[in-house]
Amino acid sequence: MRPRTHPLLLAFAGLVFVFLLGPLVIILGAALSDTSFLTFPPRGLTLHWFANVFQVEAFKRTMLTSFLLAIGGTALSMTIGIPAAYALARYRIVLPRALANLFVLPILIPEIVMGFSLMKSLAIGWGMPIVASLLIGHALLVLPYCVRVVGASLNAFDFSIEEAAVSLGCPRWRAFFIVVLPNVKPGIIAGFILAFITSLNDVSVSIFLTGPGVSTLPIQLLAHMEQFFDPTIASVSVLLMFVTVAVMAVVERTLGLTFLTK
Amino acid sequence: MSSRLRAWLLATPATLLVLVFLVLPVLATLATTFGDPKGPFAPYAAFFTSKFRMAVLWRTMEVAVTTTLISLVVGFATAWVVARAPRRIKSIMIIAAVFPLLTGVVVRSFAWLVILGKNGILNDALLRIGAISEPLSMLYTQGAVVVAMVYLFVPLMVLTLVGVLEAIPQDLTEAAASLGATPSATFRQVILPMAVPGLIVGAVLVFTGSFTSYATPQLLGGERQMMMGTFLYQRAMVMFDWVGASTIAAVMVVVTLATVLAMSHLARRLNPVAG
Numbered sequence: 001m002r003p004r005t006h007p008l009l010l011a012f013a014g015l016v017f018v019f020l021l022g023p024l025v026i027i028l029g030a031a032l033s034d035t036s037f038l039t040f041p042p043r044g045l046t047l048h049w050f051a052n053v054f055q056v057e058a059f060k061r062t063m064l065t066s067f068l069l070a071i072g073g074t075a076l077s078m079t080i081g082i083p084a085a086y087a088l089a090r091y092r093i094v095l096p097r098a099l100a101n102l103f104v105l106p107i108l109i110p111e112i113v114m115g116f117s118l119m120k121s122l123a124i125g126w127g128m129p130i131v132a133s134l135l136i137g138h139a140l141l142v143l144p145y146c147v148r149v150v151g152a153s154l155n156a157f158d159f160s161i162e163e164a165a166v167s168l169g170c171p172r173w174r175a176f177f178i179v180v181l182p183n184v185k186p187g188i189i190a191g192f193i194l195a196f197i198t199s200l201n202d203v204s205v206s207i208f209l210t211g212p213g214v215s216t217l218p219i220q221l222l223a224h225m226e227q228f229f230d231p232t233i234a235s236v237s238v239l240l241m242f243v244t245v246a247v248m249a250v251v252e253r254t255l256g257l258t259f260l261t262k
Numbered sequence: 263m264s265s266r267l268r269a270w271l272l273a274t275p276a277t278l279l280v281l282v283f284l285v286l287p288v289l290a291t292l293a294t295t296f297g298d299p300k301g302p303f304a305p306y307a308a309f310f311t312s313k314f315r316m317a318v319l320w321r322t323m324e325v326a327v328t329t330t331l332i333s334l335v336v337g338f339a340t341a342w343v344v345a346r347a348p349r350r351i352k353s354i355m356i357i358a359a360v361f362p363l364l365t366g367v368v369v370r371s372f373a374w375l376v377i378l379g380k381n382g383i384l385n386d387a388l389l390r391i392g393a394i395s396e397p398l399s400m401l402y403t404q405g406a407v408v409v410a411m412v413y414l415f416v417p418l419m420v421l422t423l424v425g426v427l428e429a430i431p432q433d434l435t436e437a438a439a440s441l442g443a444t445p446s447a448t449f450r451q452v453i454l455p456m457a458v459p460g461l462i463v464g465a466v467l468v469f470t471g472s473f474t475s476y477a478t479p480q481l482l483g484g485e486r487q488m489m490m491g492t493f494l495y496q497r498a499m500v501m502f503d504w505v506g507a508s509t510i511a512a513v514m515v516v517v518t519l520a521t522v523l524a525m526s527h528l529a530r531r532l533n534p535v536a537g
Contacts, residue, residue, distance in 0.1 A: 013355075017341045040383045087270075087272035090269070102458070112494055112514070116507060117284075120290065125290075140283055144274050145270065197364050218477075223479065261421045
């Protein structure tokens with residue numbers, strides 16, 4: 001028997017959800033309006049502004065950059081994050097405790113400080129090309145997701161299965177690929193997709209690392225917003241919301257969205 | 263191969279990535295502030311005696327604290343409802359909270375630009391119903407920044423607290439009730455103390471997130487409502503004052519780390535289960 005929740009509290013929560021979703025609905029409406037300015041409710045419906053997104057060269061280019069950067073940065077981070085997560089879960093006793101904390105450092109250090117420091121050291125001090133420092137910046141940014149989400153799956157994995165494979169003559173590296181990895185696949189997919197969306201939406205690190213000729217979509221949007229105020233931005237925002245929906249669908253199918261409340 | 267060696271080999275690439283490309287650059291930034299020809303603490307003296315810089319720091323504190331307090335109250339009440347909702351409704355509510363959370367900060371701040379702008383939706387609506395005769399200037403005020411920040415962080419708070427509230431065993435509240443505790447006594451003496459560690463985690467996330475934010479104060483606060491994040495960017499990329507920017511960075515690191523440490527200490531002391 002659960003006691004009933006007070007109706008006033010229910011109404012309040014309802015208002016909170018209107019507050020949370022309303023602004024996003026407004027963007028959707030503004031993107032569909034056939035006026036040349038942002039308005040809600042839309043007056044007359046058109047998909048013109050979505051077509052316009054792909055006519056603005058800067059949006060097309062940065063969209064591709066952001067997408068490739070998010071895939072590349074996450075792949076890089078996963079490649080080195082999965083072995084680290086495995087080592088932390090499998091050999092917990094032999095590794096220093098602080099190591100787990102080291103891998104979440106990118107969350108602890110303010111992103112904007114990270115972006116500024118990376119710009120100063122990597123881009124200017126060490127003369128790294130823009131693309132390389134962006135890639136490293138984003139790999140760092142998402143490392144905590146890779147290590148933590150995959151780590152959560154690994155902690156639930158029974159390593160005696162791996163030991164069984166090894167004792168039956170399977171080489172260790174092969175046992176890792178055919179026994180361990182398939183068992184933590186949901187964690188890897190969910191971690192990848194959460195890291196991907198984090199990288200795709202990043203502003204604070206990218207704002208320092210983008211440079212002449214190379215920019216990311218959020219940075220381009222930010223610059224565009226300060227000059228123009230037309231429904232094209234709303235359309236790009238809606239396209240980004242579609243990506244969010246796809247990400248949520250993947251997380252729901254792998255670890256379940258309630259994973260995010262843990 | 264010993265397991266110690268194997269463990270280290272596997273963990274080395276990630277360790278190096280963080281040490282070389284994060285720890286080293288951040289330490290270099292901090293070191294910059296002590297290498298000033300005018301003396302090791304000169305940049306800090308300049309920071310803490312400048313009226314303008316202190317105003318930025320206080321404004322940032324004010325916005326972050328206000329955002330945290332509002333998010334705590336709104337988030338707790340909402341999480342309470344979500345945690346007790348029937349299964350199906352609960353999952354819809356969680357979807358509704360995750361969706362904005364995973365939508366980028368630029369998109370979410372842009373929404374408030376559209377709502378609060380001079381020709382924005384709110385002014386439009388107020389004009390139409392005749393509540394005002396001239397559009398209000400709501401953008402570039404502290405209020406606009408706080409509203410957008412609360413919008414940014416409430417989903418995070420809700421999701422954090424739903425997990426915490428669900429972890430409180432039903433038996434405990436039932437035991438309290440069967441021993442004669444009124445619902446409000448149960449809430450104050452059982453639920454609230456159990457939720458405190460979660461509230462602290464949520465508060466730390468929201469405070470550090472809003473204290474160090476960049477995009478939202480940039481879009482909704484502008485020059486007039488400069489905050490630490492936008493101030494750091496302006497010093498570094500507009501004025502090319504790297505020592506000044508590094509000093510702002512150092513202050514941000516110290517404030518966030520001190521908050522995290524103080525709050526996790528507090529959480530340990532207040533934890534009724536561990537204590």
